[in-house]
Amino acid sequence: xxxxxxxxxxxxxxxxxxxMEAGELFADIPAELLSHPPDxxxxxxxxxxxxxxxxxxxxxxxxxxxxxxGGLYDHYIPAAVDEIIGRSEFYTSYTPYQPELSxxxxxxxxxxxxxxxxxxxxxxxxxxxxxxxxxxxxxxxxAVRITGHQRVIVDETVSPIYRTxxxxxxxxxxxxxxxxxxxxxxxxxxxxxxxxxASAKTAAVVVQNPNFFGCVNDLTGLADLxxxxxxLLIASVYPISLGLLKxxxxxxxxxxxxxxxxxGLPLSFGxxxxxxxxxxxxxxxxxxxxxxxxTLDKNGQPSFVLTLQAxxxxxxxxxxxxxxxxxxxxxxxxxxxxxSLLGKAGFGQVAQLCADKAWYAQRRLLEIPGVKxxxxxxxxxxxxxxxxxxxxxxxxxxxxxESVAAGFxxxxxxxxxxxxxxxxxxxxxxxKEIDMFAHVLExxx
Amino acid sequence: MKLIxxxxxxxxxxxxxxSNDISAPASLxxxxxxxxxAELPELSELDVVRHFTNLSNKNFGVDTGFYPLGSCTMKYxxxxxxxxxxxxxxxxxxxxxxQLSTGEMLVQGALAVLYDMDMLLREICGLAAFxxxxxxxxxxxxxxxxxxxxxxxxxxxxxxxILIPDSAHGTNPASAAIAGYEVQTVPSDAEGVMDIxxxxxxxxxxxxxxxxxxxxxxxxxxxxxxQICKMVHDVDGLMYYDxxxxxxxxxxxxxxxxxxxxxxxxxxxTFATPHGxxxxxxxxxxxxxxLEKFLPISVVCEREDGSFFLDYDxxxxxxxxxxxxxxxxxxxxxxxxxxxxGKAGLERVSENAVLNANxxxxxxxxxxxLPYPQTCxxxxxxxxxxxxxxxxxxxDIAKGLIDRGFHPPTVYFPLIVPEAMMIEPTETExxxxxxxxxxxxxxxxxxxxxxxxxxxxxxxxxxxxxPDETLAARKPNVATLPxx
Numbered sequence: 020x021x022x023x024x025x026x027x028x029x030x031x032x033x034x035x036x037x038x039m040e041a042g043e044l045f046a047d048i049p050a051e052l053l054s055h056p057p058d059x060x061x062x063x064x065x066x067x068x069x070x071x072x073x074x075x076x077x078x079x080x081x082x083x084x085x086x087x088x089g090g091l092y093d094h095y096i097p098a099a100v101d102e103i104i105g106r107s108e109f110y111t112s113y114t115p116y117q118p119e120l121s122x123x124x125x126x127x128x129x130x131x132x133x134x135x136x137x138x139x140x141x142x143x144x145x146x147x148x149x150x151x152x153x154x155x156x157x158x159x160x161x162a163v164r165i166t167g168h169q170r171v172i173v174d175e176t177v178s179p180i181y182r183t184x185x186x187x188x189x190x191x192x193x194x195x196x197x198x199x200x201x202x203x204x205x206x207x208x209x210x211x212x213x214x215x216x217a218s219a220k221t222a223a224v225v226v227q228n229p230n231f232f233g234c235v236n237d238l239t240g241l242a243d244l245x246x247x248x249x250x251l252l253i254a255s256v257y258p259i260s261l262g263l264l265k266x267x268x269x270x271x272x273x274x275x276x277x278x279x280x281x282x283g284l285p286l287s288f289g290x291x292x293x294x295x296x297x298x299x300x301x302x303x304x305x306x307x308x309x310x311x312x313x314t315l316d317k318n319g320q321p322s323f324v325l326t327l328q329a330x331x332x333x334x335x336x337x338x339x340x341x342x343x344x345x346x347x348x349x350x351x352x353x354x355x356x357x358x359s360l361l362g363k364a365g366f367g368q369v370a371q372l373c374a375d376k377a378w379y380a381q382r383r384l385l386e387i388p389g390v391k392x393x394x395x396x397x398x399x400x401x402x403x404x405x406x407x408x409x410x411x412x413x414x415x416x417x418x419x420x421e422s423v424a425a426g427f428x429x430x431x432x433x434x435x436x437x438x439x440x441x442x443x444x445x446x447x448x449x450x451k452e453i454d455m456f457a458h459v460l461e462x463x464x
Numbered sequence: 465m466k467l468i469x470x471x472x473x474x475x476x477x478x479x480x481x482x483s484n485d486i487s488a489p490a491s492l493x494x495x496x497x498x499x500x501x502a503e504l505p506e507l508s509e510l511d512v513v514r515h516f517t518n519l520s521n522k523n524f525g526v527d528t529g530f531y532p533l534g535s536c537t538m539k540y541x542x543x544x545x546x547x548x549x550x551x552x553x554x555x556x557x558x559x560x561x562x563q564l565s566t567g568e569m570l571v572q573g574a575l576a577v578l579y580d581m582d583m584l585l586r587e588i589c590g591l592a593a594f595x596x597x598x599x600x601x602x603x604x605x606x607x608x609x610x611x612x613x614x615x616x617x618x619x620x621x622x623x624x625x626i627l628i629p630d631s632a633h634g635t636n637p638a639s640a641a642i643a644g645y646e647v648q649t650v651p652s653d654a655e656g657v658m659d660i661x662x663x664x665x666x667x668x669x670x671x672x673x674x675x676x677x678x679x680x681x682x683x684x685x686x687x688x689x690x691q692i693c694k695m696v697h698d699v700d701g702l703m704y705y706d707x708x709x710x711x712x713x714x715x716x717x718x719x720x721x722x723x724x725x726x727x728x729x730x731x732x733x734t735f736a737t738p739h740g741x742x743x744x745x746x747x748x749x750x751x752x753x754x755l756e757k758f759l760p761i762s763v764v765c766e767r768e769d770g771s772f773f774l775d776y777d778x779x780x781x782x783x784x785x786x787x788x789x790x791x792x793x794x795x796x797x798x799x800x801x802x803x804x805x806g807k808a809g810l811e812r813v814s815e816n817a818v819l820n821a822n823x824x825x826x827x828x829x830x831x832x833x834l835p836y837p838q839t840c841x842x843x844x845x846x847x848x849x850x851x852x853x854x855x856x857x858x859x860d861i862a863k864g865l866i867d868r869g870f871h872p873p874t875v876y877f878p879l880i881v882p883e884a885m886m887i888e889p890t891e892t893e894x895x896x897x898x899x900x901x902x903x904x905x906x907x908x909x910x911x912x913x914x915x916x917x918x919x920x921x922x923x924x925x926x927x928x929x930x931p932d933e934t935l936a937a938r939k940p941n942v943a944t945l946p947x948x
Contacts, residue, residue: 021804022540022736023816024894033819033895037826039839044818045716047685047839052717057588062806065544072800076553078573080561087558090787097479099509101550103516107738111525111541113533114742116874119866119926122465123523124741127516130468133943138502143942146742149599152787160642180787187760187783191610192644235496265498287549288574289559289788290599291744303940309742313944314936322928326936332602332638333877337647342638345600345732349740352516359468359512360478363504368481371489378490398492412565419570427560450485 021062079288083424084452086380088402088443089231090151090178091292092281094259094369095447096357100283103356110349114309118324124348125323128311131355138261138358138366139275140268141297146309147351148343151278152184154294155225155255157307157341158274159185161298162223162251163194164305164340170195170221172214174206176230177255179432185225194222204234204394204404206241215248223274227255228267233402233441234394235264242271258282258295258354260400262370274298283357284350293350304330307341372446373401380444380453387461393439402443404429404436408464411440417463423456465522465927468515469944472505478512503946522927523741524871530897532824534843534874534886535633535681537711537733542804545737545797554796559788568773575772578764578789581748581799588802588810589707589727590720591750595759596790601708603785604728604747605639605675607760610782611726611751612673612702613643614758618780621700623672629658631682631878636675636706645672652880656836657686660695667695673702678722679712681878681886683821683840693723702726702755710734711817711890712841715810725752734813735798746794760785816891817842820898824887827902831909835881843888845881856912856919858883863922863930864911868904 025033034041045053063071085093104110108123115121115128128146135144148154159171171189173182175198182198189196199210206226215221224245229235242252251273259281267275279293280286298306304327312326332339361369381403384390389408407414411428418425426442433439444453507515525531531538549555553573562568568575578596585594598604609626616623626640627650637647650666653659657680674696679685686692693703705719705727711734719727731737731746739745751759757780765775774789805813818841825834825844832846848858862872862885874886889898911918923929 021809022542022892023812024892024897025816025819029895030816030819033823037823039822039826041815041819043839044815044822045713047687048713048717049687049690052690052721055590055718055721056715057590057718057807057810059584059587059802059807059810062804062809065804068800068803069544069548071803072548072796073551073553075573075576076551078576079553079557080570081553081556085558087560087564089560091559093556093558095482097509099479099513103513103520105546106517106520107527107541108520108523108525110738110740111527111531111538112523112741113531113536113538113739116533117524117862117866117872118931119863119923119928120524120871121522121741122927123519123521126465126467126522127519127741129942129944133467133469133945134502134504136943136945137504142945149603149744150787153599153603153785180784183784184787187610187785191613191782192642235492237495261498261502263492263497265496269499285555285793286558287555288557288571288792290786290791291746291794303942310940310942312936313941314932316928316932317930318928320928322931324931324933324936326933326940326942329937331634333634335638336634337637337641339634339638339641342602342606342635342642343600344602344635345743345745347740347744348742349738350744352741356512356516358504359507359515360509361481361504362476362478362506363472363501364475364506365478365481366504367501372481372484374490374492375484375486375488379486379488398496400492416565419564419566424558424561424564428564431563446482449482 083422085424086426086442086456087424089427089441090278091286092443092445093286093447094281094445096283097360099360100353100356104349104353109352115325118322122323125311127352127355129313129323131351132311134355134358135295135297138258139297140266141275142300143303144295144297145306146311147346148294148296148308149347150290150292150294151255151276152181154276154296155181156185156188158253158276158296159223161274161305161307162253165302166222168220168222170218171223171225172197172199172211172221173225174199174201176201176206176232177225177227178231204232204397205236208240208244212244215250221248221250223251223253225253229257229260229400232394232404233399234397235400237265238270238272259370259373262367263374264400279354282354284353291347291350293347293354305340308343309346369446373444376448377401377444383453383457387457389464401445402441405440405442407438407440410437414463418459421459423459425460465518467944468505471507471511471515474506476506476508478507478509529869530893530901531871532873532887532889533871534888535708537888537890539736539890540892541736541738542801545800548800549793549796562774572772575764577796577799579766579772581795584802585748585750589750590718591727592753593756593759594748594750596748596795597760597786598728598747598749599786599791600743600745601728601730601747602635602639604749605635606643607749607785608704608726608728609639609643611755611758614782615702615755616672623670625670626672627666627674629676630880631680632675633706633708656682656684658692660688663692663695667699669699671699671701673704675704675706677706677709679709679841682836682845683843684836685841689722708733709842712814714814716814720752725755731794731798736801737794737797744791744794746791758782813891820889820891820893823898824889824902828905831906843886846885847881848883848885851912852883854912855916858885860919860922861885861908864908864919865904866923867925870901870904
């Protein structure tokens with residue numbers, strides 16, 4: 020029997036030693052409940068199951084030349100990342116409740132928190148949250164706790180996927196959700212000001228940078244605006260972009276969250292990914308999730324523990340800051356290894372490669388007659404929106420036949436933008452691939 | 465051990481990146497750029513690999529040794545699962561592909577896994593439908609309570625309270641409170657299960673539901689579970705099954721048959737996916753038929769021609785609770801595990817988990833107090849009260865176990881047992897391992913009588929010993945920032 024160590028002989032010995040019959044083990048369960056055991060197929064051997072799973076994996080279409088982004092990006096993952104996270108001392112351990120047996124996990128979390136702070140220019144980060152979307156929801160709840168206000172302003176340039184998540188949670192929790200209209204690809208400061216003035220009870224203004232359309236913004240003015248009205252600024256960011264772009268910390272954001280998938284995690288059809296959250300020191304005790312801290316052991320040696328646990332569910336129960344228990348431990352470790360391998364210069368270089376290639380792609384694609392930038396006056400990092408002469412959905416379908424994932428048609432979330440195609444570039448795309456993309460795109464129009 | 469930042473050497477480089485084949489660099493205005501590079505460490509690939517390899521040596525996992533952390537089900541994580549989730553047809557799949565027009569046909573293998581996993585979990589739990597979306601157990605709880613709220617809204621019920629036993633995991637009251645409910649605690653009776661009279665008194669039209677683990681955190685199956693479900697259903701309340709302890713009854717009986725309406729599972733517990741040093745988990749939620757329409761968007765469905773699609777048109781749904789389709793690579797691992805276990809394997813899991821727990825219970829009974837001495841399921845909860853009277857507390861016994869090569873049990877939980885030591889051996893451990901653990905526990909009990917002061921030194925074999933948690937919380941140092 021797979022994964023059971025005891026032999027039948029040992030089972031009999033064990034029962035005899037403790038003076039029990041096998042039948043007694045489940046005698047406390049009423050007989051009628053035991054009368055419908057689940058009926059699933061009989062088990063497969065390891066070789067058979069690998070064959071079955073390989074077959075299923077081959078029913079998925081990978082190997083496309085990808086220009087699909089939308090918050091999840093196809094970056095190169097250095098070989099050393101997989102080797103390290105494949106060490107089972109890391110992946111078969113649990114939440115570090117016993118610090119003496121978990122200094123490896125705890126120090127790695129502390130280093131992760133430090134790297135997230137350095138990347139975002141914030142003072143405090145937690146040990147991770149589930150993903151970028153739920154991290155943004157946790158940030159909103161945190162702002163509600165800090166300000167005592169029950170209203171949140173979310174700009175429409177925030178990922179529509181994240182906005183739908185925020186809407187689900189806020190609707191259930193009775194928090195007023197206000198969406199502001201964008202102005203030519205960026206948040207409309209005037210509209211946000213009006214909404215802030217409309218109620219003195221706004222907990223936070225939520226923005227994203229680069230935003231869903233790929234447009235890069237300086238959030239300083241929006242942060243000032245939020246603060247003038249007693250609100251916080253929450254910024255969702257794309258971590259790779261911070262190798263190049265002005266940081267949310269410099270721009271005055273109060274809570275920074277993001278999707279850390281780009282930091283060494285495979286796309287894996289939606290997860291597991293990595294939510295991160297960073298904030299100002301003054302809000303540390305309002306932060307959800309695990310936090311590792313440095314302390315001294317009883318011999319005065321520096322050591323690490325989970326700290327500030329009085330915020331958490333296992334201590335505070337219904338009064339906890341969040342119900343979160345598990346974080347994304349192994350994914351946070353992945354990101355820490357990735358950031359360490361790239362290092363100070365390499366991280367900036369990846370960001371620059373993305374920006375350079377995207378800049379080239381933008382100009383190359385704009386040479387195609389009838390193709391225009393949807394927001395021509397804006398700046399971009401690695402993703403941008405094109406207006407095509409025809410329906411973007413149809414173009415994408417045609418290009419899939421050429422093994423090109425051309426990008427994301429925005430019509431799904433912005434019904435008026437039928438011809439808009441969002442194109443993402445990472446350091447993995449070559450000039451040759453971009454030229455080929457331009458060629459097949461032109462031919463398909 | 466030095467922090468990684470302290471090993472940094474200026475201009476040292478790790479991985480080499482692809483060369484830049486673009487001649488004209490992007491030039492964003494200076495006002496949009498960061499002023500100085502992020503102070504990440506500057507290391508060679510060897511430096512990084514060695515740093516993290518050495519950190520891994522300061523960790524204890526299931527692969528290192530026995531890890532009887534109660535309620536966490538630290539069973540062996542089969543290696544085949546790790547290989548499956550790295551297959552490029554899964555690992556390289558972009559989650560937005562099915563949102564392209566005709567894109568669903570590009571991900572049929574992945575949708576087949578999600579669909580079939582739903583079918584298997586329905587059968588295993590006796591429920592009508594599952595969502596794979598919740599990203600961890602506690603996320604599943606929140607999803608379940610939101611479904612509860614949606615049901616009562618549609619029924620026109622005015623309900624503001626969720627009842628939770630005093631033995632519950634902390635996530636239960638936290639999830640209920642975050643979803644906007646008042647939490648009322650129901651005491652346990654002398655047998656360690658929910659006090660049925662107290663439940664009767666607490667029940668009323670204001671009660672939205674009850675969250676229960678069954679067996680509970682004492683490892684005790686509540687024989688009156690059907691009666692409890694009926695009492696709650698009589699006030700149009702819903703029964704929520706915290707699946708954290710499903711390992712105890714896997715393949716034997718089903719939450720749906722017990723009368724539960726909603727159930728979350730922890731794939732990293734019951735279904736052998738790695739705990740990862742604290743995640744990622746995965747917390748699928750199953751519901752009975754009348755709640756199916758409230759499940760989160762999207763849902764994987766099958767067409768008549770046998771192909772799969774994602775249904776986004778669900779007007780009664782609680783909406784989106786996660787961006788995509790759950791922690792897919794975790795679901796893949798659990799799916800692989802279930803395919804390998806099969807029908808007979810499921811039953812073997814609970815039979816061996818329960819035998820192992822009772823073996824420990826019986827063998828240690830003479831040495832430690834056992835407040836609830838009846839047959840347990842997957843775990844047993846001892847109290848170190850007898851030893852505490854001599855000055856040796858549960859935490860001291862935990863640290864003593866570390867020196868003897870074991871991960872300690874969960875201590876000081878559940879809250880209703882003083883000096884609790886919650887031991888969950890799981891089905892994958894052998895008699896030899898259990899015997900060694902039992903011997904170590906007996907040796908510690910003996911030592912507690914002979915030389916209680918010796919425990920103050922434990923553990924002595926670890927890189928650090930008894931870190932000062934009060935200091936950590938009083939003067940938080942949670943990040944090291946560059947000195948500029």
